[in-house]
Amino acid sequence: xxxxxxxxxxxxxxxxxxxxxxxxxxxxxxxxxxxxxxxxxxxxxxxxxxxxxxxxxxxxxxxxxxxxxxxxxxxxxxxxxxxxxxxxxxxxxxxxxxxxxxxxxxxxxxxxxxxxxxxxxxxxxxxxxxxxxxxxxxxxxxxxxxxxxxxxxxxxxxxxxxxxxxxxxxxxxxxxxxxxxxxxxxxxxxxxxxxxxxxxxxxxxxxxxxxxxxxxxxxxxxxxxxxxxxxxxxxxxxxxxxxxxxxxxxxxxxxxxxxxxxxxxxxxxxxxxxxxxxxxxxxxxxxxxxxxxxxxxxxxxxxxxxxxxxxxxxxxxxxxxxxxxxxxxxxxxxxxxxxxxxxxxxxxxxxxxxxxxxxx
Ligand code: CS2
Ligand code: MN
Numbered sequence: 001x002x003x004x005x006x007x008x009x010x011x012x013x014x015x016x017x018x019x020x021x022x023x024x025x026x027x028x029x030x031x032x033x034x035x036x037x038x039x040x041x042x043x044x045x046x047x048x049x050x051x052x053x054x055x056x057x058x059x060x061x062x063x064x065x066x067x068x069x070x071x072x073x074x075x076x077x078x079x080x081x082x083x084x085x086x087x088x089x090x091x092x093x094x095x096x097x098x099x100x101x102x103x104x105x106x107x108x109x110x111x112x113x114x115x116x117x118x119x120x121x122x123x124x125x126x127x128x129x130x131x132x133x134x135x136x137x138x139x140x141x142x143x144x145x146x147x148x149x150x151x152x153x154x155x156x157x158x159x160x161x162x163x164x165x166x167x168x169x170x171x172x173x174x175x176x177x178x179x180x181x182x183x184x185x186x187x188x189x190x191x192x193x194x195x196x197x198x199x200x201x202x203x204x205x206x207x208x209x210x211x212x213x214x215x216x217x218x219x220x221x222x223x224x225x226x227x228x229x230x231x232x233x234x235x236x237x238x239x240x241x242x243x244x245x246x247x248x249x250x251x252x253x254x255x256x257x258x259x260x261x262x263x264x265x266x267x268x269x270x271x272x273x274x275x276x277x278x279x280x281x282x283x284x285x286x287x288x289x290x291x292x293x294x295x296x297x298x299x300x301x302x303x304x305x306x307x308x309x310x311x312x313x314x315x316x317x318x319x320x321x322x323x324x325x326x327x328x329x330x331x332x333x334x335x336x337x338x339x340x341x342x343x344x345x346x347x348x349x350x351x352x353x354x355x356x357x358x359x360x
Contacts, residue, residue, distance in 0.1 A: 001308065001350055002027045003343050004063060004318045006334060008034045009050060012156070014330035017057035023340045025347045028060030030103065030273070030318050034156055039070035039083045042090040044097075051097045063273055063316050064094055065103035065244075066208070069190065074108055075174055076186035084193040091194060095201035101272045101316060103244045105208040106187050108175050108219045109168065111160065112211040112249070113144065117151045117332040118324065119288055126291075128323040129333050131212055131252070133285035141172060141217050155331035172217070180220040184231065187222070191236035198240040206242045206272025207232060211249035213256060214285065224253065226261045233270050242272035248320050251279045251299050252287050259303040266311025276304060276346055277320035289321050289333070292342035305349040309357070319343045 005020045007013055007029045020026055033050060036042055054061045067090055070083040094102065105111060119130035136144065145168060148160055178186075191205075198205055213224035222228055229243050243265050250256045265271050278297030280290040290297030308315060322338030330336070 001313060002060075002062075002316045003347055004028050004030050004060075004316050005339065005343065006030045006032065006065060006318055007054075008032055008156075008331070008334075010053065013334075014155070014328075015334070015336045017054065017059065019336055021057050021059055023343050026059070026343060028062060029054055030063040030065040030316070031061045032065055036068075038068035039072070039086060041086045042067065042093055044093050047093055047097050047099075061097075062099060063101040063103065064099050067091075067094075067102050067104055069104055069106060071109070071171055073190050074106060074183065074186055075171075075178060076182065076189065080186075080189070081193075084190060087190075087194055088197040091197050091203050092201055095203050099203060101204045101206050101242075103206045103208055103273065105210075106183070106190075106223060107210050107221060108178075108183065109141075109171055110216070110219070113216060114148070115139070115144070117148065121288065121290075121323065126323040126325045126338070128289040129321060130288040131286065132282075136216070141168060152332055153329055155334075157331065172219075175219050178220055180222050183220045184222050184235065187232070188235040191241060195236050195238045195240050199238060204240045204242050204272045206244035208244040208275075209246050209249040211246065211252065212285070212287075213250050213253035224250065225256060226264060229261075229265065233265070233268070239269060242270045244273050244275065245271050246275035246277075246320060247299055247304055248275065248277040248279045248289060254281055254298070258299055259307040262304060262307035263311050266307065269312075271308075271312045271315055273316040273318075274308060275320035276301070276317055277322075277342065289323065291323060291338065292319060292345045301345070302349055302353075305346065306353055309350065309353045317346060319346060 003025050012034050051061045073080040073083050114129045114131045115135040116130040118127040120127045210221040210224040215221045247258050251258050278290040278292050278299045279287050280297040281287050294301040319339045319342030321333030324335050325338050328335040
């Protein structure tokens with residue numbers, strides 16, 4: 001297992017590479033060029049500038065998260081071919097710099113969605129990302145976009161890039177006519193277009209689940225359960241067609257048995273990487289992001305790490321979103337302290353599982 005950290009680039013992240021390097025056991029990043037709009041080619045110069053800086057700090061960059069998929073591809077518009085071609089060029093360019101896994105998602109319009117980016121956790125006074133569908137009830141998509149951007153402490157948020165949201169109303173209208181099966185057909189067209197390039201360059205695509213793990217605003221969503229991902233991996237049967245198994249996203253729905261899902265796709269060789277974090281269920285369609293420690297949430301982190309160790313031990317893992325603790329101000333979910341604690345905890349679980357197994 002390689003433990004990694006998400007980093008948005010100098011100038012765009014409150015956390016520095018030297019801080020990341022000092023987290024025990026940290027091997028590298030899940031890297032991101034946060035200024036690239038969905039559909040644009042990532043040039044070799046741009047990739048080199050980012051990756052050279054990461055390497056100079058003594059860290060690896062074998063995973064990229066995300067290369068976002070243009071909305072025209074998801075909607076199946078004629079312009080999709082041009083964007084798929086661009087995507088293939090980006091894959092080739094990233095492969096030249098040693099990138100092995102590309103994370104992406106196929107969620108219409110919104111990436112992750114929360115109703116509060118800094119809900120105080122009464123037990124300890126820290127705060128974290130929070131979702132309550134009842135609060136969403138009185139908010140339309142435009143209200144949620146406005147409040148998410150206003151409350152992000154001045155940082156851009158992944159999945160909430162202004163250019164993606166500029167034509168929100170038109171896009172939402174178009175999706176009214178797209179069924180989940182049609183979205184899946186568009187997804188297959190995308191995979192058929194890019195996976196031969198991935199196989200050629202040795203790059204694995206890893207699909208991130210819908211977050212939260214159920215439909216919202218009546219949009220078609222097709223990636224939030226084991227059954228959904230079974231369909232996805234079959235859309236184009238290739239070892240390069242894998243899952244980015246995000247425990248917190250899938251875990252927002254208590255019906256998802258996370259260790260079982262990890263075993264299922266791990267045994268199939270279809271886990272490209274994982275995001276490991278905990279979640280606290282507070283009621284139907286209501287949850288907050290918890291500290292990584294099992295007892296602070298509802299996921300069994302030992303069972304999760306054991307499932308990884310048993311079925312896909314060579315994978316990449318990053319602690320996912322963290323709480324804001326110790327007065328830190330940063331991009332919601334992406335501060336230094338709680339994610340560093342998370343990484344350390346995951347490493348601790350790993351060491352125990354590993355030594356226990358070796359001693360028989
Ligand atoms: C999520 C997503 O895991 C996360 O941090 O908040 O933004 C995720 O990076 C994307 O869905 C991957 O494409
Ligand atoms: Mn995630």
